[in-house]
Amino acid sequence: MSLGETIYTMRQAKNLSQEDLAVMLNVSRQSVSKWENNSAVPDLEKIVKLSEIFEVSLDQLVKGKEYPQPQPTVQYIKTDISGRKLAGTILLCMAFLVVILFTLFNAFLAGLLFATPLLACGLICFICTRRVGLWCAWAVYFMVDLFLVWGTGISRSMVIHTLIWEASWNYARLLFSWAWLIVLIVLIIWTAISFQKVPRTKKQVLIAWGRYILVMLIVVLWPYTSVYKHLTNTLYSLGLVFRLSSSVISWSKIITLTMAISYTVSYLKHQRTVKQ
Numbered sequence: 001m002s003l004g005e006t007i008y009t010m011r012q013a014k015n016l017s018q019e020d021l022a023v024m025l026n027v028s029r030q031s032v033s034k035w036e037n038n039s040a041v042p043d044l045e046k047i048v049k050l051s052e053i054f055e056v057s058l059d060q061l062v063k064g065k066e067y068p069q070p071q072p073t074v075q076y077i078k079t080d081i082s083g084r085k086l087a088g089t090i091l092l093c094m095a096f097l098v099v100i101l102f103t104l105f106n107a108f109l110a111g112l113l114f115a116t117p118l119l120a121c122g123l124i125c126f127i128c129t130r131r132v133g134l135w136c137a138w139a140v141y142f143m144v145d146l147f148l149v150w151g152t153g154i155s156r157s158m159v160i161h162t163l164i165w166e167a168s169w170n171y172a173r174l175l176f177s178w179a180w181l182i183v184l185i186v187l188i189i190w191t192a193i194s195f196q197k198v199p200r201t202k203k204q205v206l207i208a209w210g211r212y213i214l215v216m217l218i219v220v221l222w223p224y225t226s227v228y229k230h231l232t233n234t235l236y237s238l239g240l241v242f243r244l245s246s247s248v249i250s251w252s253k254i255i256t257l258t259m260a261i262s263y264t265v266s267y268l269k270h271q272r273t274v275k276q
Contacts, residue, residue: 004038006061010054011036025049084132088125095119117143134194137187142251148180149247156181156250188258192265200266208263212256219249 011021011032018032025032025046034040042050051061095118102111120143121136128135148154158177165174222245 002038003041003062004036007032007050008036010050010056010061014054021053024053084125084129087132088122091118091122091125095122113147131194134190137190141183141187145180145250146247149250154180155246156184184254188254188261191258192262195262196265196269198266199270200263202267205260205263205267208256208260212253212260215249215252215256219253222249 011018016024018029018036022029022032025042027046031040031042035042047058047061051058054061095115098115098118099108099111102108102114117140120139124135124139125132154173154176156177158174159181162174162178165171
């Protein structure tokens, strides 16, 4: 195979036009055409440059020996919508369809309730650029947790009564409480692992644990405050005080504990990296 034929074959394999190759070599298109027709020969500098462009040795280029076919340059087309936003669009459409479907059966409020997790995750896909799955999991957990506490009375705190639980209290409720607690532990571990690469200082770790301890003190002292007693006396008939305060306190503990654990894991990992 002549040099001109080799240049032509390699250029085609790279999906390059004569104009493209000429620009890369800083020569005219006519020069490339003459090389491929064997009516002219490129100088040594251009031959070296050709071997770099075609990713072959000088021996393979000049002597036309067998060589592995160069892989064509892959051109990736950037789409107008990312996979994250596409998922968000699908989730929002599904939420809309759920509401429409329930509305057809005269259950608009129920449809809105079931569509809320889809709507929340869809918005998260558009708002967040990182850890979308983690935030969606937390959002769904939060909404289901509120539904369980306000709608069924099931909460994670039931697990502390495991040893004294009676059959009349329904063991299924206790089992679900344990399952719900395990899901929360998994979410906290997932969050800590997800943020372990973010460096934290010892001061930040101490402040995070300080916030958690402060919340725990409020949890212990809150029932003895005059505000709590006043609200209890005022809204007892509505049954709102216990559920509302329980939800606020519970999620305050969850948020501060998760932050404290995440900060600690990140700090320990950073310290280990520094020592290595």
